[in-house]
Amino acid sequence: MRTINHWIGGGPSPRAVERTADVFNPATGEVTAKVAMATPADVDAAVDAAAAALPAWREASLAKRARVMFAYRELLERRKVELAALLTAEHGKVAADALGEVNRGLEVVEFACGLPQLLKGEFSENVSSDVDSYSIRQPVGVVAGITPFNFPAMVPMWMYPLALACGNTFVLKPSERDPSAANFCAELLAEAGLPPGVFNVVHGDKVAVDRILTHPEVGAVSFVGSTPIAKYIYDTGTAHGKRVQALGGAKNHMVVLPDADMELAADAVIGAAYGSAGERCMAISVMVAVGDAADRLIPLLKERIAKLKVGPGDDPSNEMGPLVTRAHLDKVRGYVDTGVAEGAELVVDGRDPKIPGHERGFFLRPCLFDRVTPSMTIYADEIFGPVLSIVRVATYDAALELVHANQYANGVAIFTNDGGAARKFQHEVRVGMVGINVPIPVPMAYYSFGGWKASLFGDTHVHGKEGVHFYTRGKVVTARWPDPRFRGVDLGFPQNR
Numbered sequence: 001m002r003t004i005n006h007w008i009g010g011g012p013s014p015r016a017v018e019r020t021a022d023v024f025n026p027a028t029g030e031v032t033a034k035v036a037m038a039t040p041a042d043v044d045a046a047v048d049a050a051a052a053a054l055p056a057w058r059e060a061s062l063a064k065r066a067r068v069m070f071a072y073r074e075l076l077e078r079r080k081v082e083l084a085a086l087l088t089a090e091h092g093k094v095a096a097d098a099l100g101e102v103n104r105g106l107e108v109v110e111f112a113c114g115l116p117q118l119l120k121g122e123f124s125e126n127v128s129s130d131v132d133s134y135s136i137r138q139p140v141g142v143v144a145g146i147t148p149f150n151f152p153a154m155v156p157m158w159m160y161p162l163a164l165a166c167g168n169t170f171v172l173k174p175s176e177r178d179p180s181a182a183n184f185c186a187e188l189l190a191e192a193g194l195p196p197g198v199f200n201v202v203h204g205d206k207v208a209v210d211r212i213l214t215h216p217e218v219g220a221v222s223f224v225g226s227t228p229i230a231k232y233i234y235d236t237g238t239a240h241g242k243r244v245q246a247l248g249g250a251k252n253h254m255v256v257l258p259d260a261d262m263e264l265a266a267d268a269v270i271g272a273a274y275g276s277a278g279e280r281c282m283a284i285s286v287m288v289a290v291g292d293a294a295d296r297l298i299p300l301l302k303e304r305i306a307k308l309k310v311g312p313g314d315d316p317s318n319e320m321g322p323l324v325t326r327a328h329l330d331k332v333r334g335y336v337d338t339g340v341a342e343g344a345e346l347v348v349d350g351r352d353p354k355i356p357g358h359e360r361g362f363f364l365r366p367c368l369f370d371r372v373t374p375s376m377t378i379y380a381d382e383i384f385g386p387v388l389s390i391v392r393v394a395t396y397d398a399a400l401e402l403v404h405a406n407q408y409a410n411g412v413a414i415f416t417n418d419g420g421a422a423r424k425f426q427h428e429v430r431v432g433m434v435g436i437n438v439p440i441p442v443p444m445a446y447y448s449f450g451g452w453k454a455s456l457f458g459d460t461h462v463h464g465k466e467g468v469h470f471y472t473r474g475k476v477v478t479a480r481w482p483d484p485r486f487r488g489v490d491l492g493f494p495q496n497r
C-alpha cells in the first residue's frame with residue numbers, strides 16, 4: 001500500500017517512517033493509503049530544512065519571489081483538475097465543489113503575485129531638520145501552518161503563498177485525514193522554482209503539532225480547525241513566544257426576514273447547509289426564521305432536499321458526497337438522534353441514505369430540523385454535517401439577540417429586500433463576516449478572512465493585508481547624513497525644533 005511521506009528539503013523525507021495512519025476513500029469506506037505520522041525528530045528535520053533555506057530566500061529579490069508565485073499559479077491552473085480529484089478521493093466532496101475550493105485557493109496565490117506592491121513601506125522626508133524616516137516590513141523567519149481536513153488545498157493556500165512571498169520559509173502540517181493535496185502542491189512549488197527547504201510538509205497529529213508549537217526556531221503559527229484545538233494552539237504557541245493566529249469553529253446563522261424573496265432564500269440555504277455535506281466552516285447550520293418565514297420556507301426546502309443527488313463525489317451528477325470518516329459520520333448521526341430525543345421536529349430524516357454500490361461509504365442524506373431552541377444540543381454544538389436547524393423568532397431584535405448569544409461569530413447572513421434593515425444588520429451584528437442575501441460570505445483573497453469570539457484567537461485575520469502583516473515584522477528607520485552643523489553633545493531626548 002502507498003505511504004504518503006513528509007516533504008522535507010525539496011523532496012520526500014529520507015527518514016524511516018515509524019508510525020502511520022489510514023487514509024480512506026469516504027465514498028467506499030476503503031483504506032486507500034497510509035500516511036506517515038511525524039515524530040518530534042521529523043518536525044525538527046523540517047524546521048532545520050526551513051531554517052537552512054531562510055537566509056537565501058529572504059535575500060531573494062521581490063521580483064524573484066513574485067516570479068515563483070506566478071509560475072506556481074500557472075502550474076496550479078494547468079493541473080487544478082488533478083488536484084481537485086485528490087480532494088474528492090480523500091475528503092469526499094463532489095468534483096465541482098473540489099474545483100471551487102482549488103479556484104478560491106488560487107486567488108490567494110494570485111494575490112501573492114502582487115506582493116512587491118503590498119510590501120511597499122512609507123517614507124517621510126524631514127521629520128526633523130535633515131532627518132528622514134521610513135518603514136519597512138521584513139519576514140518573520142520560519143513559520144508554520146496547521147490546517148483542517150475540510151479544505152485540504154484552500155486553507156493551506158490562505159497561508160503559504162503570502163508567507164513565502166513575504167520571504168519566510170514554511171512548514172505545513174495538514175490534516176492527517178486527507179494529506180495528499182499538500183504533497184501535490186509541494187511538488188508544484190518545487191517545479192515552479194521554489195528552492196529546496198523553503199516549503200516543507202510534515203504529516204501527523206498532536207505529536208507533530210506540539211513540537212511545532214514549542215520549537216524555538218518557529219516564529220509564527222497559523223492554525224485553522226476546531227475551537228478547542230484553536231484555543232490550545234493559541235495558548236501554547238503564544239506561551240512559547242510565537243505570533244499565533246488560530247481560527248476556530250463556527251455555528252453560522254442565516255436570518256430570514258418575512259419580506260425576503262423566499263425562493264431565493266430557500267435556494268441559498270440549501271447550498272450553504274448541505275454543500276460539501278455541511279463540512280464547511282462557513283456552512284449555514286442555523287436558519288433564524290423571523291415571523292411567518294418558517295411556514296413559508298419549509299415546503300420550499302422539502303421540495304429542494306428531495307431533489308438533491310447524494311453519492312460518490314467522482315460522479316459529476318452528484319451534488320453532495322459522503323462525510324470524511326466513519327467516526328465523523330457516527331458523531332453527526334448521533335447529533336440527529338439527540339435532536340429527536342430533545343424534542344426538535346425532524347422534518348427531513350437523512351439517516352437511511354441507501355447509496356447503491358456504496359453501502360460502506362460514510363453517507364448521510366440532508367437532515368432538516370424545525371422548532372429548534374437554543375437550549376438544545378443540536379443548537380449549541382457545531383455539528384459539521386448536513387444538518388440544518390430552524391429556530392423560529394418573532395422579531396428582528398430577537399434574531400439579533402440569538403446571533404449575539406452564540407459563542408461563535410465566524411459568518412452570518414441576512415436575507416431581506418429591505419435595504420435599511422440589511423444596513424442596520426451589517427452595522428449592529430457582532431460577527432466577522434457578513435452576507436447580505438449572500439449565504440456564504442467568504443471574503444475574496446484581497447480582503448481578510450476571520451471570525452470573532454470563539455471563532456478566532458489572535459488579532460489578525462488570514463490573507464489580504466492582514467495576512468501580509470502577520471507574516472512580516474515592522475521596522476522604522478530614522479536617518480540623517482552626517483552634517484557638521486549638528487555636532488555637539490546633547491543629553492536631551494530627541495525632539496523636533
Ligand code: NAD
Nearest residue numbers: 147148149174175205206209225226229247248249250281
Ligand atoms: P481539528 O481541530 O480536529 O484539526 C485541525 C488540525 O489540528 C489538524 O491538522 C489536526 O491534525 C490538528 N489536531 C487535531 N487534534 C489536535 C490536538 N489534540 N492537538 C494538536 N493538534 C491537533 O479540525 P478538523 O476536524 O480537521 O476540521 C474541522 C474544524 O475546523 C471545524 O470545527 C471547522 O469549523 C473548523 N474550520 C474553521 C475554519 C475557519 O476559517 N474558522 C475553516 C475551516 C475549518
